[in-house]
Amino acid sequence: MAKxxxxxTGAVTFQLVGFLxxxxxVSGMLQGYYVPLxxxxxKHLGIHSxxxxxFEAAQLLLSAIVVPPLAKFGDMIGHKxxxxxxxxxxAAATWWMAFAGSFPTFLIAFALQGFYVVWLPLEIALIFDRxxxxxxxxxQTRRSAGxxxxxxxxxxxxxxxxxxxxxxxxxxNVSVTLIVPAIAVTLVFFAIYFxxxxxxxxxxxxxxxxxxxxFTLGLLLVTGGLVFLRANGLGTWWAYLVMLAGVLxxxxxxxxxxxxxxxxxxxxxxxxxxMWPVQVTTGLVGISLLGAQVPLSNFAGANPASGVxxxxxxxxxxxxxxxxxxxxIIGAVLLPTLSxxxxxxxxxxxxxxxxxxxxxxFLPFHANLTETIINMVVAxxxxxxLVGALPSAAAAAAPPGQTGVATALTNTTKTIGGSFASxxxxxxxxxxxxxxxxxxxxxxxxxxxxFTICGIGALAAALLLFLVPKVAFxxxxxxxxxxxxx
Numbered sequence: 187m188a189k190x191x192x193x194x195t196g197a198v199t200f201q202l203v204g205f206l207x208x209x210x211x212v213s214g215m216l217q218g219y220y221v222p223l224x225x226x227x228x229k230h231l232g233i234h235s236x237x238x239x240x241f242e243a244a245q246l247l248l249s250a251i252v253v254p255p256l257a258k259f260g261d262m263i264g265h266k267x268x269x270x271x272x273x274x275x276x277a278a279a280t281w282w283m284a285f286a287g288s289f290p291t292f293l294i295a296f297a298l299q300g301f302y303v304v305w306l307p308l309e310i311a312l313i314f315d316r317x318x319x320x321x322x323x324x325x326q327t328r329r330s331a332g333x334x335x336x337x338x339x340x341x342x343x344x345x346x347x348x349x350x351x352x353x354x355x356x357x358x359n360v361s362v363t364l365i366v367p368a369i370a371v372t373l374v375f376f377a378i379y380f381x382x383x384x385x386x387x388x389x390x391x392x393x394x395x396x397x398x399x400x401f402t403l404g405l406l407l408v409t410g411g412l413v414f415l416r417a418n419g420l421g422t423w424w425a426y427l428v429m430l431a432g433v434l435x436x437x438x439x440x441x442x443x444x445x446x447x448x449x450x451x452x453x454x455x456x457x458x459x460x461m462w463p464v465q466v467t468t469g470l471v472g473i474s475l476l477g478a479q480v481p482l483s484n485f486a487g488a489n490p491a492s493g494v495x496x497x498x499x500x501x502x503x504x505x506x507x508x509x510x511x512x513x514x515i516i517g518a519v520l521l522p523t524l525s526x527x528x529x530x531x532x533x534x535x536x537x538x539x540x541x542x543x544x545x546x547x548f549l550p551f552h553a554n555l556t557e558t559i560i561n562m563v564v565a566x567x568x569x570x571x572l573v574g575a576l577p578s579a580a581a582a583a584a585p586p587g588q589t590g591v592a593t594a595l596t597n598t599t600k601t602i603g604g605s606f607a608s609x610x611x612x613x614x615x616x617x618x619x620x621x622x623x624x625x626x627x628x629x630x631x632x633x634x635x636x637f638t639i640c641g642i643g644a645l646a647a648a649l650l651l652f653l654v655p656k657v658a659f660x661x662x663x664x665x666x667x668x669x670x671x672x
Contacts, residue, residue, distance in 0.1 A: 214341020331574030397450030407432025476604025517570025540568030
């Protein structure tokens with residue numbers, strides 16, 4: 187990390203990355219902390235286990251909607267200001283969760299906590315803005331993003347380990363246990379306030395309120411339809427109509443945006459060959475990154491006597507997940523070196539092929555724990571590299587004043603890809619069920635179809651990245667790519 191330190195004013199420094207490292211550590215903690223608490227939260231709120239899915243769905247829905255406009259505000263008035271505002275909102279929601287005693291109030295609080303999802307896009311925009319002043323924006327952003335992904339995954343591991351242990355230490359008092367992440371988010375505000383410098387926004391920017399309103403409506407319909415489809419099953423015909431309406435909304439929205447001087451999202455930028463493959467790739471990789479985790483966990487815990495699964499208990503499943511998270515960290519750390527020895531574009535292609543290889547390897551190799559871990563590690567190496575590399579690539583391909591919204595849209599497309607995959611996978615595993623000991627369980631064919639979809643999605647993404655110009659995302663050409671689009 188010492189390589190991040192520069193003597194020139196405005197450079198990306200060890201101090202800046204260090205403070206942002208703390209922010210992402212807490213972001214990861216929020217993602218991992220509540221997982222071991224699910225059974226106790228269900229009892230605490232007096233709900234059914236299946237109802238917990240609504241918490242995650244609501245948070246995904248909110249994050250998909252709010253991240254792009256928040257990032258645009260960051261481009262307009264400064265990314266640090268919006269980072270602070272989003273942290274205040276996240277802290278308030280996290281404190282609310284600690285004292286929410288009913289399903290509706292906890293659902294609202296859990297959804298509002300999703301404002302933390304904008305942290306990583308804003309951080310990458312901040313880093314890119316600092317690096318731009320030294321002519322090494324692309325390289326420094328990739329390297330810094332790798333460290334932020336390390337913090338994110340370490341935080342997830344720490345959160346998962348802390349949640350259950352603190353609950354026991356506090357005598358199974360759920361409210362007291364939920365105060366801990368609230369304190370952590372509150373402290374993050376001060377780390378940002380005192381340790382992170384502000385970016386330099388372009389003057390004269392305006393907010394395209396109509397553009398964002400229509401864009402939000404389209405996202406709400408698409409993601410909402412996916413949520414309803416996942417919750418109510420394949421036969422929910424009206425959910426398809428909701429999603430179709432959302433897609434159709436983007437047709438007049440695109441025409442409107444092309445007529446605006448300062449659009450909410452500049453379509454002219456996003457149809458460039460260095461940008462649109464990155465955004466599509468993020469959505470395709472989101473299929474496995476966000477959608478495959480529950481099927482993988484269920485596969486590891488399924489009874490082998492049914493013809494599928496490894497029969498691991500919750501403790502041993504956590505070890506497998508831990509190995510996967512470590513592979514994500516390794517992939518994130520290795521990406522800058524791979525980019526330097528090949529090229530940023532080639533590194534992205536290799537990482538995406540690793541994701542495809544890991545999931546497609548499940549087709550012949552799924553019979554034991556060793557094969558499963560190897561497959562997950564291969565996919566994890568690629569996924570870890572892509573988590574930070576894709577928003578960094580979007581930042582490098584965006585013109586001045588649009589870095590934040592470009593990185594934020596990678597999160598939105600990833601969320602849509604993950605939401606779509608979650609709905610499809612739930613349906614696939616339901617319609618391929620078999621009877622085992624008087625119960626319906628997912629079949630091997632169902633799991634293999636899930637892994638095939640993940641692999642083919644990543645393979646398609648890798649092929650799309652070949653359309654990106656060979657010299658894209660490098661310091662040598664980033665200044666030219668940052669020129670405003672006429």
